[in-house]
Amino acid sequence: MARMSRTSRAASGAFSPVTMIVVLVVGVLALAGVGILSAYSPELKSGNDGGGHVLSKASTGFGALPVLLRSLGVPVVLNRGVLTDASDDSLLVLTPAVQTKPEQIDDIIHYGPTLIILPKWVAAPDANHEGWVRTLNAYSGKSSLEVLPEGLLKDTTLIEREGRATVSLRRPNGTSFGKPIQIEALRTIGGDAWIPVVVTQQGDAILAMHRETRTYVLADSDFLDTSALKSLAGARTAVDLIEILRPDGSPVVFDLTLHGFQRTRSLLRLMLEPPLLGLTLVLAALAVLAGFQAAVRFGPARDHARIIALGKRGLADNTAALVRLAKREHHMAAPYALLVRAAVARVIGAPRSLSDDELNAFLDRVSRTTGAHSTYSALAERAKAAKTPGDLMQVAGDLYRWNQELTRARQ
Known part of the structure; x- marks a missing residue:
């Protein structure tokens, strides 16, 4: 028997109120956490996926450039949404991938200087290091130019060189620019619609401005990507390229929407x-x-009743409402006393042949014999003297107590 009782207690304790409350709280917190994480998931991504954007730490990415600019005191903004009017004085840097559609660049509205860095390298993830990539080969010049909108693509050529060479840069007026750096498969841009901004010693433009839209295009990403900043000369050249385009004191805004990191x-x-x-x-x-x-909550849920009750309940409610409306509740005290007297007389077996006065006297004797708190005659007088609903409730309570005192032992 003791073993069964212990088993029963263990079974009942498996779903104790404390356990259910803990389970409920944990479930609510977990659901709230999932909702919050799903709402902010685009911003929680590290972005270190080896892509060609400013969140990527790969050699072909641009993750080192904003770090370098911040260390030099240049304001940097990583944009995930629609640009505001306050950004018109900033330099906007776009790093499209080969898969980027020209319409996506057209949809970005910016009235300040804009720099588009053309994609260059075909890269595959490095299985040994997360976020690293292995460069396989370079995209064709046609594939790199196809990211440009139609207005920029017309009459534009991309010249590709082979092999690795040391490249020295200068301004079109012959002024030396940056430091000589090693570039693999150098690319330059040409066309009648482009004004050279920074050129090689041979006069080929690596940075040019479109005559109509005033948009800048960097033909070779190796001047600004992470691999370019591995040397002091590369870092100095990259900073000079940004500073020549950035208005004095204005921030540099790097776009992330082209790579799917927009804030939705x-x-x-x-x-x-x-x-x-x-x-x-x-x-x-x-x-x-x-x-x-x-x-x-105490007790079961209360069922909603009909607005207009049916049957005896409806008749009783309507009668009570009429009595309340007429303000004659206290007149019900005397009839209620007679009903209580009849119920008590029936239960205790009072002789039926007694008159009203004799029945009252009989009930008074029984009340005194049983030690009731009051006699019926006194209660009846109080019922006749009731003047307010409060008097009615008080005498009704006393009649109920008197009824219980005379009939409890006989029921």
Whole structure:
């Protein structure tokens, strides 16, 4: 028997209130965590995927460039959304991939200087190091130029050289620019629509500006990517290329939307940010209070009754409403006393042949014999003297107590 009782207690304790509360709290917190993470998932990505953008630490990426600029005191912004009017004075840097469609660049509205860095290398992930890549070969010049919108692509050529060479740069007026650096398979841009900004010693433009749109294009990404910054000369040249395009004191804005890191708007995100955050907290508090009220409620849930009751219940409710409307509740005290007298007389077996006065006297004797708190005659007088609903309730309570005192032992 003792073993069965222990088993029963163990079985009942498996779903104790404390256990259920803990399970409920953990479930709610887990669900809230999943919702928050899903709302902010684009911004939680590290971006170290070996791509050609500023979040990538690969040699073909541009992750080192914003770090270098910040260390020199240059304001840097990593843009994940739509540009505002405040960014028009900044230098916008676009790093499209070969898969980028020209329409995506056209959709970016920026009235300040814009630099487009053409993609160059075909790379594959390095299985031994996360975020690293292995360069396989270079994209063809046609593939690299296809990322440009139609207005920039017309009459534009990309000249490709073979082998590795030391490249010295200068301005079109012959002024020396940057430091000589080693470049693999140098690329330069040409065409009647382009104005050279930085050229090689042979006069081929590696950085040029479009005559109509005033957009800058860097023909060879190896002047600004992470591999270019591995040497002091490369770092100095990269900074000079940025400074020649950046207005004095303005930030450098690196776009991330072309690589799928844009900040998307959603209803869940709006609910978690001001000004709707307050509403979300209020709704959460209401849900907690509703759950607490359901947990501590006494008794079963009360069924909603009909607005207009049917049958005897409806007749009784309507009668009570009429009596309340007429303010004659206290007149019901005397009839109620007679009903209680008849019920008590029937239970205790009072003789049926007694008159009203004789029955009252009989009940008074029984009341004194049983030690009741009052006699029926006194209660009847109080019922006749009731003047307010409060008097009615008080004498009704005393009649109920008198009824219990005379009939409890006989039921």
